[in-house]
Amino acid sequence: MTVGRGVTLLAGSFVLISILLAWLVHPWWxxxxxxxxxxxxxxxxxxxxxxxxxxxxxxxxxxV
Incomplete structure (x- = not known):
């Protein structure tokens, strides 16, 4: 995996996790x-x- 793809994976994961946490825990997530x-x-x-x-x-x- 390249750094660019890793950044994209990390950013997308954080966005999805924050939306899930905002829905389940508290809107400020x-x-x-x-x-x-x-x-x-x-x-x-x-x-x-x-x-x-x-x-x-x-x-x-x-x-590459």
Missing amino acids: IFLAVFVGLNLVQSSFTGFCPAANILRAVGLRGE
């Missing part, structure tokens, strides 16, 4: 999805993605 979305937007402008750095540190390979 939706702010986790908002945080993920804002992080994706800022990384598209700046090129800096903390999740990508973490995934590289754990051993995922870079883009």
Whole structure:
């Protein structure tokens, strides 16, 4: 798995988990999805993605 696909998997998972938690636990869990979305937007402008750095540190390979 590449870093780009790992970031996509991680972001999608966090969004789905936050929606589930907002539905089952408390509506304020939706702010986790908002945080993920804002992080994706800022990384598209700046090129800096903390999740990508973490995934590289754990051993995922870079883009081919």
